[in-house]
Amino acid sequence: MQKFDLIVIGSGSGLDVANAASQHGLRVAIIEKDRMGGTCLNNGCIPSKLLIHSADVVETIKRAKLFGIEVHGYTIEFEKIVQRVNTITDSDSDQIRNAFKDVDNPKLFANRCKFIGHKTVTIVGEDSHDILTAEKILIAAGARPRIPNIKGLEGTGYLTSNEALRLKKQPRTLTIIGGGYLACELAHFFGALGTKINIIQHKDVLIPNEDEAVSQKFTEIFSKKYNIYVGYETEYVSRENDTYHVVAKEDISGKSLRLVSDQLLIAAGRIPNSDTLDLEKTGVKLGEKGYIKTDRFLETEVNGIFALGDIIGRYLFKHTANHEAQYAYHNILHPDKKIPVNYAAMPHAIFSSPQVASVGFTEQELKKAGIKYQKSVYPYMNTAMGLALEDREGFVKFLTDKTSGKILGCHIIGNEASILIHEVLVAMRVDDNGGTLDYILKTVHIHPALSEVVFRAAAAIPKI
Numbered sequence: 001m002q003k004f005d006l007i008v009i010g011s012g013s014g015l016d017v018a019n020a021a022s023q024h025g026l027r028v029a030i031i032e033k034d035r036m037g038g039t040c041l042n043n044g045c046i047p048s049k050l051l052i053h054s055a056d057v058v059e060t061i062k063r064a065k066l067f068g069i070e071v072h073g074y075t076i077e078f079e080k081i082v083q084r085v086n087t088i089t090d091s092d093s094d095q096i097r098n099a100f101k102d103v104d105n106p107k108l109f110a111n112r113c114k115f116i117g118h119k120t121v122t123i124v125g126e127d128s129h130d131i132l133t134a135e136k137i138l139i140a141a142g143a144r145p146r147i148p149n150i151k152g153l154e155g156t157g158y159l160t161s162n163e164a165l166r167l168k169k170q171p172r173t174l175t176i177i178g179g180g181y182l183a184c185e186l187a188h189f190f191g192a193l194g195t196k197i198n199i200i201q202h203k204d205v206l207i208p209n210e211d212e213a214v215s216q217k218f219t220e221i222f223s224k225k226y227n228i229y230v231g232y233e234t235e236y237v238s239r240e241n242d243t244y245h246v247v248a249k250e251d252i253s254g255k256s257l258r259l260v261s262d263q264l265l266i267a268a269g270r271i272p273n274s275d276t277l278d279l280e281k282t283g284v285k286l287g288e289k290g291y292i293k294t295d296r297f298l299e300t301e302v303n304g305i306f307a308l309g310d311i312i313g314r315y316l317f318k319h320t321a322n323h324e325a326q327y328a329y330h331n332i333l334h335p336d337k338k339i340p341v342n343y344a345a346m347p348h349a350i351f352s353s354p355q356v357a358s359v360g361f362t363e364q365e366l367k368k369a370g371i372k373y374q375k376s377v378y379p380y381m382n383t384a385m386g387l388a389l390e391d392r393e394g395f396v397k398f399l400t401d402k403t404s405g406k407i408l409g410c411h412i413i414g415n416e417a418s419i420l421i422h423e424v425l426v427a428m429r430v431d432d433n434g435g436t437l438d439y440i441l442k443t444v445h446i447h448p449a450l451s452e453v454v455f456r457a458a459a460a461i462p463k464i
Helices: 014-023 038-043 044-061 078-098 179-190 211-223 318-333 365-369 384-389 418-427 452-458
Strands: 002-009 028-031 107-109 111-115 120-124 131-139 142-145 175-176 194-199 227-230 232-240 241-249 256-261 263-266 271-272 305-307 348-352 356-360 373-379 395-401 409-413
Touching: 002 014, 014 028, 014 131, 014 318, 028 131, 038 044, 038 078, 044 078, 044 179, 078 194, 131 318, 175 179, 175 256, 179 194, 179 211, 179 348, 194 232, 194 241, 194 256, 211 356, 211 365, 211 395, 211 409, 241 263, 305 318, 348 418, 356 418, 365 373, 365 384, 365 395, 365 409, 373 452, 384 452, 395 452, 409 418, 418 452
Parallel strands: 002 028, 002 131, 028 107, 131 305, 175 194, 175 263, 194 227
Antiparallel strands: 111 120, 120 131, 142 271, 232 241, 241 256, 348 356, 356 409, 373 395, 395 409
């Protein structure tokens, strides 16, 4: 049995903690069953955004005529697009792994693991039967695509986001089951490059967790570009040679839908990898959906065992995991001076076309909670840069507390939404009790930059 001061399971954001702890003098083991760098680098945000940029370039070409520019033909070299992305991400991942060669601290164990006792894990591999133990353990083992229970689906060779990001041949027609952010980002990538897109979504809008005004507008825009079937439940999947057949039924009318495509993508959310670790052997408790239960310090019910990232299910974003890693590192090293994670103004973005960015409460959440609020919605086209960009659909929506004026939420759909949201994040984080629109309204905004749309949306909120 090998004894360490800290065992880190997962080489995404957990890697930051492992490296920092080893530099602090702790003897650290890091366990990674897959490529180094975690989901974000290998199967998530990095490769998907690199691919999506190619789609954005194509959309710019397609819209060039709006600005008096005629483009006479272009060629999609799909394999080169994917090869470029895989070369970048695989190289980065390999560099991380190579950095651990001949390094004894942190010591890398490149296999999967499972718990076999209290704070004790075994490395599971053909040539490995190492047993490790440590007083401190950080579980950052992430999540994986959720596969719904659909009749006939198993064994058809369907894609998840993992495989979709590495396809060498562009599909002629792609059917996507699911309507969340992953489905919509990948629909944008393949669709902009010329693939015919079908999306089957069981809820009545795409990206249903967004503010209702945003999800409705987004669904409307996507429906003009792709075949969108909202309110449909997929009932059956089959494959004959290279052709997929999907049968779905509309929830309200019972109307049956039959779709044919040469590729099928399952984008129905994600589930935590907690079920692979035999956590009951070390006493770590799980919540209803299999996420690891942690307190506000990221510590589980077992003293000294911490968890962060997708596997705890609070916010399934890489920037959240990176944020949590700073607290995990501090709380592991300073158990008597632990600091609770500050999740205030935790944002997210969807890199589709249009882009979406959001922070705070949605309007439907405020209604459900009975919180009194004020709102404003300001369109991009009422600003000089919005007009220049011909963004006729984009808008910024603010929600503020009716009594205090504090920003409760901001939701943006349109060009550069993922960048525009940051001014709002600073305003919301500047005060521990939440910021007001004054921080935005008292800032001089460059004219005619697109950020004027945020300023004008803030100014449109009724004065208290």
